[in-house]
Amino acid sequence: MPSYTAPVKDMQFVLHDVLKVSDADIPGYADLDRSFTEAVFDEAAKVASDILTPLNLVGDVEGCVLENGVVRTPKGFKQAFDTLRKGGWMSLDASPEYGGQGLPYLMHTAVNETFVSANMAFNMYQGLTHGAYSAIKVHGTDEQKAKWLPKMVSCEWTGTMNLTEPHCGTDLGMMRTKAEPQADGSYKITGQKIFISAGDHDMASNIVHLVLAKAPGGGEGTKGISLFIVPKVLVNDDGSLGARNAVSVGKVEEKMGIHGNATCVMNYDGATGWLLGDLHKGMKAMFTMMNEARLGVALQGYAVAEAAYQNALAYAKDRLQGRDVTGVKNPNGPADPLIVHPDIRRNLMEQKSFVEGARAWAYWSATLIDRAHTGDMAADGLIGLMTPVLKGFLTDKGFEMAVAAQQVYGGHGYIEEWGMSQFARDARIAMIYEGANGVQALDLVGRKLALDGGKHVMAFFEMVKAECKAHDGDDRMKGFVEPLKVASKALQQAGMFFMQNGMKNPNAALAGSYDFMHMMGHVCLGLMWTKMAKAAYVALDAGAADRDFYEAKIATGRFYMARQLPACGMHLARIESGADTVMALTAEAF
Structure with missing residues (x-):
């Protein structure tokens, strides 16, 4: 079974030698001294290696199962989710007003890298929740924030984003899901959404779906789309859980990878929902979540590559094959280790140079997000420009590096017991979801380059x-x-x-x-x-x-x-x- 060790030393190098975070004029950064960040990273490393890594193979083999209308996650997932919840790992950068720890987004990024490397499918449950939290925090009313955010921050309740429909992926203007206004100010949501990551599971008592739908009077295309909060279970005025909402799982998709995450078909049959943000301006609210998700997916690209690289490196040092053309390096053995050969070195150097460069770029980008949160428009504009490049390039290259790591194993890389195929299969989805990479390229050239002149x-x-x-x-x-x-x-x-x-x-x-x-x-x-x-x-x-x-x-x-x-x-x-x-x-x- 593959192993993983969080690269704490390299993470510290990027934060303190390169970015010099404690000296940055960004709120909260003065507290990020070497001893503090190292303590956080060391504890995250233990969670990643001791709890999440062993479950990665379990999730891949068992997958998620729909039973009597409820999705059952793989063995051990619920206990691990409880452990991370109790440890506060899911709320590092969330607002203290709602129970979070208030750390900079940079720390959320760095810690999440280790969790993704250890178990990408598992980490998606809290990752989607974080995005839904951000959308409600930015666009919700005070009442909505008070009602939904505390239990989402704690991950007692989790969140999702519902965009795609069977006939409608990138072209959301073709959406058919309807929202009918009710006398009490709520809406009845009717339609079907597909490819909904973490759409249902048994690890939280409620799931808060953010659903795009068309309300009357919005007109054609994306201008008529609104965003709605649609919980799995309705919430009473006192905050307790009430009746089950009219939302159900149609099926759990069988996928190439990320088997441990429940990718669901969601059916909304007159489900009760509440408008989030302005009527007919749902895309603005949803993009708060989507842009964050794209940065999270960019991180997935290199984080999976990091785990694959670690295992390929260990194999190359251990596996004996052939002799070094410049002279025997292992005279007491029947052959030299793979790592002596120039082409293996080339392969490993491509992986190493990509992962370490990507880590620095991701952390640097996180500092831009923290600056943008202070109202710095230059930082906001720059991270907006970077987002499609981060998502597209890091996931393309991340998959390429996962395949390169598999190649180091030769035929063993193609055999499931060695675990390398899971890295390649899991990494593949990152090039597709949250906007396929071709769409990211079109967004970059067709819109972002010319933005603001x-x-x-x-x-x-x-x-x-x-x-x-x-x-x-x-x-x-x-x-x-x-x-x-x-x-x-x-x-x-x-x-x-x-x-x-x-x-x-x-x-x-x-x-x-x-x-x-x-x-x-x-x-x-x-x-x-x-x-x-x-x-x-x-x-x-x-x-x-x-x-x-x-x-x-x-x-x-x-x-x-x-x-x-x-x-x-x-x-x-x-x-x-x-x-x-x-x-x-x-x-x-x-």
């Missing part, structure tokens, strides 16, 4: 330029700065191509949107590796005790800059080839 992407380019300039005269940093400059210029050149050709031929831009998303992802990781390399050099110059750690960090970064970042040139060539070859065939010719 393009000032956010220009701010990003200026940030990269400033990072490069900060290392002028430091010869040690040339291996980072020069590749980053080249990649950034290629990204800007691609943007200019869109500007020059997109208006007269929109397909010219849209055909290159996926490549642009990956280009930007590479530049972001290049930026992070430049920051990490500098932090490592500073630590070495200061006489850091663990020189091996910092020297390995620099070597890993050099690999990324030399072997991965040049992919930007390939993506630029594809973009500048335009749409002609993409659109050449008629539909009938395929």
Whole structure:
């Protein structure tokens, strides 16, 4: 069975050496000193390795079962959920007003990485709840907040988001679910939703569904959509649970992966619901949850890759196969370990450089969210620009790295008893849900680049330029700065191509949107590796005790800059080839 150990040392490096969080002018960050964050991470690591990791295989094998209208989760899930609930792990960054601990979103991000790596399917139950909490907190009335949030923060009640319908995925304007107003101010919700993660389970006494539906008078398309709070069980005025609402599970989907999470078909048969936010403006409220969910999915991309990498590395050091072409390394054995071979090293370095770069990018992005919560519009604009890139790039590459880890095992990677296929199967969904990655690319190029006159992407380019300039005269940093400059210029050149050709031929831009998303992802990781390399050099110059750690960090970064970042040139060539070859065939010719 695969194992997992939270990379606490690397997490601490990103927070304190790279981001210098205790010195940041963000509320709550002054309290995030090394000893505090290490204590939190060490405890989270124990939960991840001792409780969640052993249940990962259990969830994959047993899955969820619908019995007499109730979904039963795999053996051990309920007890684990109770343990995390009692430990306060599900409310780290929630408002103290509703029972949360009030820590920055950054800490929620870092701790959740360890839980996702340990057991992605399990962590989704509380992850969806966190998103629903955020939507109600931002858009709910005081009465709604008081009624729903305390028990959602504690995870006594969990939450979901209900968007997709059998005929309607990304194009929500085609939605058929109806909301009929009632005399008491409530609505009767009727329709069917599919692919609802954590739609039902036996780990909480109530489930608070946030459901998109069309109320009368809203008109056609997405402008007519409203968002409603629709609980599984109705809540009495005194806060106690009342009658069962008219919402039921039609089936639990059989999926490629994340078997431990109940993906449900939900039937609403005149269920009682209450409007959340403004009438006919449900998309605004839902996007609060969706954007948070997209960042959570981005984290899933690299967190699963981290777990897969750890196991592949251990296997490569243990498995004896062939001899090192430069000389025998294991003379007392029949063969040398796999890790001596250059192609295995290449594979492992691709995984390591991606995961460590992604972690820095995710944590840095979390600091932008914490800044945005203070009303910083520049941070809000920048994280809005980053969100589709984070989601699309980190999940694409995360799946690729999970497959790469499986490859290290050779034939054993294809055998279920070794557990590597679960990482690949679980990681695959992250490229699809919360907006398929092709949609993320279209959102980036079709909307985010030009938002607010393009000032956010220009701010990003200026940030990269400033990072490069900060290392002028430091010869040690040339291996980072020069590749980053080249990649950034290629990204800007691609943007200019869109500007020059997109208006007269929109397909010219849209055909290159996926490549642009990956280009930007590479530049972001290049930026992070430049920051990490500098932090490592500073630590070495200061006489850091663990020189091996910092020297390995620099070597890993050099690999990324030399072997991965040049992919930007390939993506630029594809973009500048335009749409002609993409659109050449008629539909009938395929």
